[in-house]
Amino acid sequence: MGLTFSSLWSRLFSKRETKVLILGLDNAGKSTILYRITMGSVVASAPTVGSNHEIYDYKGVRFGLIDIGGQTSLRSSWSQYFQGTEAIILVIDSSDVNRMSMVKQELMKLVTDEQLKTSLLLVLANKQDLPISQGRQTPAQVSEALSLTDLREREWQIMGCSALTGIGLFEGMDWLVGKLEARG
Numbered sequence: 001m002g003l004t005f006s007s008l009w010s011r012l013f014s015k016r017e018t019k020v021l022i023l024g025l026d027n028a029g030k031s032t033i034l035y036r037i038t039m040g041s042v043v044a045s046a047p048t049v050g051s052n053h054e055i056y057d058y059k060g061v062r063f064g065l066i067d068i069g070g071q072t073s074l075r076s077s078w079s080q081y082f083q084g085t086e087a088i089i090l091v092i093d094s095s096d097v098n099r100m101s102m103v104k105q106e107l108m109k110l111v112t113d114e115q116l117k118t119s120l121l122l123v124l125a126n127k128q129d130l131p132i133s134q135g136r137q138t139p140a141q142v143s144e145a146l147s148l149t150d151l152r153e154r155e156w157q158i159m160g161c162s163a164l165t166g167i168g169l170f171e172g173m174d175w176l177v178g179k180l181e182a183r184g
């Protein structure tokens with residue numbers, strides 16, 4: 001199903017931005033993913049203090065991608081960005097096994113927030129380029145650690161990816177576009 005004329009007009013020609021928050025713990029790879037998608041290359045970046053905002057046109061959708069710093073002291077500020085969020089991209093460092101329970105706690109805060117009630121949820125199990133010997137988990141293992149199948153009344157998807165090689169990122173974006181199209 002393609003975009004209807006009115007929704008295409010609304011999403012592209014009227015320059016309406018589809019607001020997407022890129023969230024996750026510090027060092028997950030959020031900023032690397034943001035610039036890999038929007039600039040097509042890996043850009044070295046320091047830990048984010050505050051946020052990075054990029055506009056990105058993809059398959060008829062004008063995305064407003066907002067990458068917010070994930071350090072502990074910054075996470076309480078995430079909620080300032082929630083209003084009007086159509087999708088959350090939750091980025092996970094798949095080798096950071098010791099902090100999976102912390103990620104799960106943050107995820108629970110997101111999915112129970114009233115302002116994010118209808119937001120799509122794309123979980124990116126990042127750093128899939130790392131070897132299993134370094135403790136890197138598969139997307140299925142990440143999904144289990146976060147109990148994603150327990151999420152009710154939420155449109156969600158998990159995708160393995162690597163910001164370094166680029167694998168998986170556009171499959172994730174395609175899922176978002178498909179879901180946004182279906183919503184009209």
Ligand SMILES: Nc1nc2c(ncn2[C@@H]2O[C@H](COP(=O)(O)OP(=O)(O)OP(=O)(O)O)[C@@H](O)[C@H]2O)c(=O)[nH]1
Pocket residue numbers: 024025026027028029030031032033045046047048049068069070071126127128129130161162163164165
């Ligand atoms: N091996 C590997 N390293 C990655 C990948 N993505 C990001 N990194 C590395 O992980 C580190 C942190 O990446 P950032 O993108 O700065 O992480 P962030 O989530 O934006 O961190 P904060 O801004 O502190 O919240 C950097 O050294 C990146 O090069 C990946 O897919 N594979």
Ligand SMILES: [Mg+2]
Pocket residue numbers: 030031032045046047048067068069070
């Ligand atoms: Mg960052």
